[in-house]
Amino acid sequence: MTTNAFVIGHPINHSRSPLIHGTWLAEHGIDGTYNAIDVAPGDLSAFFERLRAGEFAGGNVTIPHKEAVFALCDSVDPLARTIGAVNTLVTQDGKVHGTNTDYLGFLGNLDAGAPGWSDALEHAVVLGAGGAARAILVALQSRGVKHIHLFNRTLETAQRLAAELGNGVTAHGFAEFSEIAPRTRLVVNTSSVGMHGTRFDNLDLALLPDTAVVTDIVYVPLETPLLADAKALGLKTVDGLGMLLHQAVPGFEAWFGVRPRVTTDLRARIEATLDH
Structure with a gap:
């Protein structure tokens, strides 16, 4: 069964996260997807219903939703609460758990x-x-x-x-x-x-x-x-590029069950997109 994950933001087309996670999915031969989804602030609640319905294993959250998703999560870990922002969501048994992997x-x-x-x-x-x-x-x-x-x-x-x-x-x-x-x-x-x-x-x-x-x-x-x-x-x-790469590791592991590595090849792939 295909496992689906995402990054949501508004706008979202600038995100390099699909390339990072797509590289890891291919590397590990995992039957999974990771897509960028543009979600306007007014549509966040509806998107969380899709999450709870089991459409996704979880995903990332970027600007401008990192604070807004707090109220929508069923639980938020203490560190994310201290930081005041959620950037990673994990769905389990119809519940959405929020955490922060930026640190x-x-x-x-x-x-x-x-x-x-x-x-x-x-x-x-x-x-x-x-x-x-x-x-x-x-x-x-x-x-x-x-x-x-x-x-x-x-x-x-x-x-x-x-x-x-x-x-x-x-x-x-x-x-x-x-x-x-x-x-x-x-x-x-x-x-x-x-x-x-x-x-x-x-x-x-x-x-x-x-x-x-x-x-x-x-x-x-x-x-x-x-x-x-x-x-x-x-x-x-x-x-700062390495921070983007390393913050992605815990989420990928939570959704797809494999802990990926940040390699020089992956970094080079992302670096090549920075001028575009």
Whole structure:
């Protein structure tokens, strides 16, 4: 019997998820499908009825539905609740369970691209306090990072998020970066800065120790201005494409019963689509 999975969003034609999961389905010879489905916000409830009826084993959720699906799930795991967003759905016995694999994707990407990055890591900087930041902050907390410095253009937004998550997260304005940078071994950009030629102003990466890792969750372009600047200084950089690939692994395993591997061939296939 064919097992069906999906990614829903609005719009959705930009998604690389069908190519990722399609590659794994072929690789493992699984009788399954994974399709991109455009679901308008007003049609979400009806789509969940299709899920409960058994049409799909589950699927992924992307913009703008990651928060809205919360209320529609029959259960949501505690970590997804803390993150405040669901990106993976699993259907079982007519019930829909929501989880979030973005934090696993982030950790898997860094573990592969900068092995040992979290060993005795005391200070990390996170840029941006929007929806994407929450999964990254929870991921860093899960690795026991003692001091997580959250920088945002609007300080109040960062303060609210820091107060909500606690556990070592403190909020800062960008003027404080120069003071914190010298003891920081990890910088993560979770904002949209870096897309469409945008860049951070007055972020002096030269103040970071030479052991620092700089990573960006943006993957279009693959090398953002932030990563290019860090590379020019000889710092270790990790781009955002691996996060997309690694976050897909737990979902595929839940729906199709096989744990796939993120390979250089798969990465090359996705990378080849980024200019289109």
